[in-house]
Amino acid sequence: MPVWFRFVAMRLFRLALLLIGVAVVAFALAKMSPVDPVTAYLGPNIAKVGPEQRALIAARWGLDQPVATQFLAWLSNLASGDFGWSATYNAPVVDVIGSRVAASAALMGLAWMFSGVIGFSLGVIAATFQGGWCDRVIRVYAYVLASTPTFWIAILLLMGFSVALGWTPVCCAAPIGLLPEEVTLIQRLHHLILPLVALSILGISQIALHTRAKMIDILESDFATYARAQGASRLDVALRHGARNAALPAITVLFASLGELFGGSILAEQVFSYPGLGSATIAAGVRGDVPLLLAIAMGTTLVVSLGNTIADSLYAVADPRIDIAAGAPLREIGP
Amino acid sequence: MSFRACLTAVLATSALAAFLPSASLAAPRTELVLAIGGEPDDGYDPVLGWGRYGHPLFQSTLLTREADLSTSPDLATAWSLSDDRLTWTITIRDGVKFSDGTPLTAKDVAFTFTETAKSGGTVDLSVMESAVATDEHTVVIKLKRPWITFVENFYALGIVPAAEYGPGYARKPVGSGPYRMVSWTEGEQLIVEANPFYYGKMSPFKRLTFLFTGEDTSLAAASAGKADVVSVPATLADAMPHGFTTVVADTVDNRGIVFPMRRNEGEKDAGGYPIGNDVTADIAIRKAINLGLDRKALVDAVLLGHGTPAYGPADDLPWSNPEGRVSEDEGAAKALLDAAGWAPGADGVRVKDGLRAAFDVIYPSSDSVRQGLAVMLSEQMKPLGIAITPKGDTWEGIDRVKHSTPVLFGWGSHSPQEVYSLYQSGWAGIESYNAGYFENAAVDGHFEKAQAAESLEASYPFWRQAEWDGKTGFSARGDAGWAWMVNLDHVYFVRACIDVGQTQIEPHGHGWPITATIQNWRWICE
Numbered sequence: 001m002p003v004w005f006r007f008v009a010m011r012l013f014r015l016a017l018l019l020i021g022v023a024v025v026a027f028a029l030a031k032m033s034p035v036d037p038v039t040a041y042l043g044p045n046i047a048k049v050g051p052e053q054r055a056l057i058a059a060r061w062g063l064d065q066p067v068a069t070q071f072l073a074w075l076s077n078l079a080s081g082d083f084g085w086s087a088t089y090n091a092p093v094v095d096v097i098g099s100r101v102a103a104s105a106a107l108m109g110l111a112w113m114f115s116g117v118i119g120f121s122l123g124v125i126a127a128t129f130q131g132g133w134c135d136r137v138i139r140v141y142a143y144v145l146a147s148t149p150t151f152w153i154a155i156l157l158l159m160g161f162s163v164a165l166g167w168t169p170v171c172c173a174a175p176i177g178l179l180p181e182e183v184t185l186i187q188r189l190h191h192l193i194l195p196l197v198a199l200s201i202l203g204i205s206q207i208a209l210h211t212r213a214k215m216i217d218i219l220e221s222d223f224a225t226y227a228r229a230q231g232a233s234r235l236d237v238a239l240r241h242g243a244r245n246a247a248l249p250a251i252t253v254l255f256a257s258l259g260e261l262f263g264g265s266i267l268a269e270q271v272f273s274y275p276g277l278g279s280a281t282i283a284a285g286v287r288g289d290v291p292l293l294l295a296i297a298m299g300t301t302l303v304v305s306l307g308n309t310i311a312d313s314l315y316a317v318a319d320p321r322i323d324i325a326a327g328a329p330l331r332e333i334g335p
Numbered sequence: 336m337s338f339r340a341c342l343t344a345v346l347a348t349s350a351l352a353a354f355l356p357s358a359s360l361a362a363p364r365t366e367l368v369l370a371i372g373g374e375p376d377d378g379y380d381p382v383l384g385w386g387r388y389g390h391p392l393f394q395s396t397l398l399t400r401e402a403d404l405s406t407s408p409d410l411a412t413a414w415s416l417s418d419d420r421l422t423w424t425i426t427i428r429d430g431v432k433f434s435d436g437t438p439l440t441a442k443d444v445a446f447t448f449t450e451t452a453k454s455g456g457t458v459d460l461s462v463m464e465s466a467v468a469t470d471e472h473t474v475v476i477k478l479k480r481p482w483i484t485f486v487e488n489f490y491a492l493g494i495v496p497a498a499e500y501g502p503g504y505a506r507k508p509v510g511s512g513p514y515r516m517v518s519w520t521e522g523e524q525l526i527v528e529a530n531p532f533y534y535g536k537m538s539p540f541k542r543l544t545f546l547f548t549g550e551d552t553s554l555a556a557a558s559a560g561k562a563d564v565v566s567v568p569a570t571l572a573d574a575m576p577h578g579f580t581t582v583v584a585d586t587v588d589n590r591g592i593v594f595p596m597r598r599n600e601g602e603k604d605a606g607g608y609p610i611g612n613d614v615t616a617d618i619a620i621r622k623a624i625n626l627g628l629d630r631k632a633l634v635d636a637v638l639l640g641h642g643t644p645a646y647g648p649a650d651d652l653p654w655s656n657p658e659g660r661v662s663e664d665e666g667a668a669k670a671l672l673d674a675a676g677w678a679p680g681a682d683g684v685r686v687k688d689g690l691r692a693a694f695d696v697i698y699p700s701s702d703s704v705r706q707g708l709a710v711m712l713s714e715q716m717k718p719l720g721i722a723i724t725p726k727g728d729t730w731e732g733i734d735r736v737k738h739s740t741p742v743l744f745g746w747g748s749h750s751p752q753e754v755y756s757l758y759q760s761g762w763a764g765i766e767s768y769n770a771g772y773f774e775n776a777a778v779d780g781h782f783e784k785a786q787a788a789e790s791l792e793a794s795y796p797f798w799r800q801a802e803w804d805g806k807t808g809f810s811a812r813g814d815a816g817w818a819w820m821v822n823l824d825h826v827y828f829v830r831a832c833i834d835v836g837q838t839q840i841e842p843h844g845h846g847w848p849i850t851a852t853i854q855n856w857r858w859i860c861e
Binding site for chain 1: 461544
């Protein structure tokens, strides 16, 4: 199908341009930042290290070269598939990211999916019973969560379920003191529960509120009134006629929040010591670890960009009137 | 099954589950779980700086410090410095093996020092000329100039096997230390077990798990009975879980303000930022602040009692001189200011020749302890007529003003090298070392003699003289280059069944240092 081929080719071309742009801007920003990577690396050792040693460290990382040379060296290595060396972790960037991404992918993916499904359902229910107790409970829940520090919720869960009740483990992706190869699937799932719950309940509120607002619009539209006049209940209308229409904002919010997964990753790492890329991202930034920072920035760009493409394609599935291949804009939702 | 039967079954199961761990508690435990932080991002490679705080654990060092910081031989059985102070000759212990069973010889020691010097890590060996193994048991290290603080590396640099060392070593360390690595899941936990080839005193704890949890989660882990040793910040030190005791380690983890010593005469540092401060350049102001501080009140209010007053950069370490301290006396502080010509102005702030005794004190805004100290300092100086404005900033912002504005820094180390870096005139303005441009020819002279001493112990009197030699020094009694305020206690919650014995005076850095004496820990419950 030439139309679809053109769509994909165009998207890929734009993605390539975007990645190059992100790389250049991220590199420039990292170089302009006042963070001195050598000082950041030394930390408390700073009073024992003299100027000669500092020069040696800078030379080891190639920081003694002009900025343009550094960027070109990075670019040419990248062309041969080498993402460079992370000074912070003293390991190849690919290894740093690989060992962390694999561990947290399940957690992030599941949390993202659950918050989407549950958030959407709650939004539909709240709108259907607008003004009732059910709506109020869901709205209070959503508003409270949207304005609560995520860190605090996670600690509360930990104190409640892990310390007071002892149902869930206090930390990590595997039992304390057990070798990675001895860990069973059940144990992995057991350690996944609390971080998953914490991350899921946090992602729900945005989607629930967006869905609710859209659904209320739909339920007050002409075609909903017409269906009601024919004897359909409010729930019937919501499920049979509204859900598909209301899915559009939910899809948008859900896929736009892909970038926020890193935020969730930081939370899981800080509170539950669950492995992830969050702390690596922070370390790369505050310690001026440019190769790692660039790789993460480009990876995030790729994920978010792909997510948006998927969202665009899903629009067409949710609403057949939208033909993205033809480049048609979204039309007003009507009967 | 009826509801009641179901409930009974559930209760019975949970009772059984609760019983199982307590049954295993009856015998002396040989496994511990420690949540004391300190995960090194770049792995366990001494060549790059692993083990500079506390013990390298996987590797062993030439010398070691006992709990009272006295020196004991470790890998080295004899060590001597030549008369010109340029050549160390070190005899290596016989029969030592790495955790993989291969022998450790003088070659490995020479390799470790040579490799470290050129590796570009956090270990500064730039004063070393060469390290050579002259036979199986002897290493000769040549220095470029007399530099007694080089021995710091004998205590801190873990020896790596020359044959095994290479890329990836940091994540699979092999050494001759008391433990060997079993598994490290980054960001989660490190599991180690006793090294069967270890030549020294074995700890009764054969397997350790280090949890790399945050402070709150570590405390939660202790409350849930999952961790045995937890490091806690002073602010949480009163939240001790049931079944634990509090172990408080004295420290030289200090906080104080550095005074710009020069007048601001338009001079600029390498970054183009101003040097000097007209108010703090006056010795009367610096001495009055040292006299007027109520350090005990700082400890009580800001550290909730979990600290000690600080008078110098290395309180109670063998190279510090308590005679340099001044006794706190507000009246004396005021008299000193009066005599120096600082007369109280209309608003209570003193003035001398049109110059108000007012300046900012900068602290890193991310650190609540330093913020508290800066605010308290400002309050305590008001009655003296010195107006201090506490200001929070980022480390980058601090970088721009640290040569012209007093900054609240924190230091603390097991090496007198740090004292040297803070007060030696040649280090003025280089990075954060001697940020105040402290300069005193007598102090520099004592430093030079200390660095040329025949041994570390023999150098102690010279370091002490640099602090106060009866006439001058860097201490509050002398030129008062700093106003040291407090030393932070390091607080640990330790399961009541564990006796950790005497702890060392710990350096800057809370957590890992407690493992330095792990071979003396005991399980004391029946």
